[in-house]
Amino acid sequence: MAFCSIFCPRIPVRFRPKPISPFLSKPLFPLSYRVYSSLQPTPSTKDELGSVSIGFLGMGIMGSPMAQNLLKAGCDVTVWNRTKSKCDPLVGLGAKYKSSPEEVTATCDLTFAMLADPESAIDVACGKNGAVSGISSGKGYVDVSTVDAASSILISKQIKDTGALFLEAPVSGSKKPAEDGQLIFLTAGDKLLYEKAAPFLDIMGKSRFYLGDVGNGAAMKLVVNMIMGSMMASFAEGILLSQKVGLDPNVLVEVVSQGAINAPMYSLKGPSMIKSVYPTAFPLKHQQKDMRLALGLAESVSQSTPIAAAANELYKVAKSYGLSDEDFSAVIEALKAARSQQS
Numbered sequence: 001m002a003f004c005s006i007f008c009p010r011i012p013v014r015f016r017p018k019p020i021s022p023f024l025s026k027p028l029f030p031l032s033y034r035v036y037s038s039l040q041p042t043p044s045t046k047d048e049l050g051s052v053s054i055g056f057l058g059m060g061i062m063g064s065p066m067a068q069n070l071l072k073a074g075c076d077v078t079v080w081n082r083t084k085s086k087c088d089p090l091v092g093l094g095a096k097y098k099s100s101p102e103e104v105t106a107t108c109d110l111t112f113a114m115l116a117d118p119e120s121a122i123d124v125a126c127g128k129n130g131a132v133s134g135i136s137s138g139k140g141y142v143d144v145s146t147v148d149a150a151s152s153i154l155i156s157k158q159i160k161d162t163g164a165l166f167l168e169a170p171v172s173g174s175k176k177p178a179e180d181g182q183l184i185f186l187t188a189g190d191k192l193l194y195e196k197a198a199p200f201l202d203i204m205g206k207s208r209f210y211l212g213d214v215g216n217g218a219a220m221k222l223v224v225n226m227i228m229g230s231m232m233a234s235f236a237e238g239i240l241l242s243q244k245v246g247l248d249p250n251v252l253v254e255v256v257s258q259g260a261i262n263a264p265m266y267s268l269k270g271p272s273m274i275k276s277v278y279p280t281a282f283p284l285k286h287q288q289k290d291m292r293l294a295l296g297l298a299e300s301v302s303q304s305t306p307i308a309a310a311a312n313e314l315y316k317v318a319k320s321y322g323l324s325d326e327d328f329s330a331v332i333e334a335l336k337a338a339r340s341q342q343s
């Protein structure tokens with residue numbers, strides 16, 4: 001059943017890749033680090049999408065809209081979340097519900113997991129009644145959580161020991177891109193699963209990168225978020241400095257938006273930061289987790305990252321002020337507190 005659904009989807013003949021053994025590791029086309037949707041056409045009808053049963057574990061800020069987009073595209077989706085009530089809106093839209101990750105992977109061909117951190121990703125995959133207990137040969141597990149390479153490799157090994165395939169696929173892009181199906185997937189692992197999951201990644205995202213061995217997707221995501229966390233901390237310093245010297249910080253945001261250092265993040269978050277409101281898209285606790293994991297990655301190769309290390313300290317201070325569940329732009333509050341201590 002699973003083999004029929006995942007590995008022989010009912011995709012029109014013109015779209016099918018050259019027949020190969022499912023477990024042949026040789027790529028279907030020359031290995032490129034950038035693989036766009038156009039190389040792997042999406043099944044064209046709702047019936048074709050619906051022929052693969054999809055599991056989704058983790059209905060948080062990101063998991064919920066991602067699963068919703070799969071449902072809206074006509075996929076057969078089964079959801080699970082530690083806090084069951086967060087599954088209700090999805091069930092209202094037509095999703096099935098199972099009461100453990102094990103039951104989800106036992107009944108679904110392809111399961112996605114979007115969990116908070118390495119601990120929860122490992123627990124949901126490898127713990128009691130976890131995904132590993134229900135999964136088997138012919139199925140696939142795609143972990144889209146942001147974790148470190150070692151955790152991803154551990155999950156991969158346990159999944160693959162069952163005969164199933166594994167892909168790590170952390171995403172770049174926050175709540176709004178998740179709602180709009182505009183995420184960027186940073187994938188690594190089983191190439192065959194990458195190809196079979198592609199139509200579903202394309203429903204949830206705007207692009208996807210295949211980066212080779214498990215661990216490379218995790219590392220890429222951590223490097224990207226290390227840069228993002230440092231950028232946000234620096235932006236917060238700039239807003240406060242502009243205010244202190246009597247400038248209008250709204251004008252600063254406008255100036256930044258027109259120049260070479262423009263980033264959508266600044267225009268999006270700047271106005272609310274100036275008003276000291278932080279509607280949560282990317283929780284500050286997750287940004288600090290990513291800084292911590294990125295610093296660990298840097299440490300593992302003796303790479304110096306002083307700017308990220310300083311930014312991480314600010315996120316830690318912000319957490320200690322009870323800002324963990326606010327948006328990560330609330331890091332500015334840590335600087336405000338430092339300023340008031342000085343004066």
Ligand SMILES: NC(=O)C1=CN([C@@H]2O[C@H](COP(=O)(O)OP(=O)(O)OC[C@H]3O[C@@H](n4cnc5c(N)ncnc54)[C@H](OP(=O)(O)O)[C@@H]3O)[C@@H](O)[C@H]2O)C=CC1
Nearest residue numbers: 058059060061062082083115116120146174175281282286
């Ligand atoms: N928000 C964003 O902008 C982005 C987030 N990410 C990454 O995606 C992942 C999810 O983020 P996001 O959706 O924002 O986070 P949320 O905090 O909103 O959701 C976390 C999810 O993990 C579950 N969870 C937490 N701890 C456990 C546990 N011990 N056992 C089982 N389930 C657990 C939560 O369940 P429960 O509901 O029961 O608490 C929830 O489903 C993180 O790794 C994050 O870094 C990546 C890109 C963007």
Ligand SMILES: O=CC(=O)O
Nearest residue numbers: 171172173174282
């Ligand atoms: O991980 C967060 C993001 O915005 O990307």
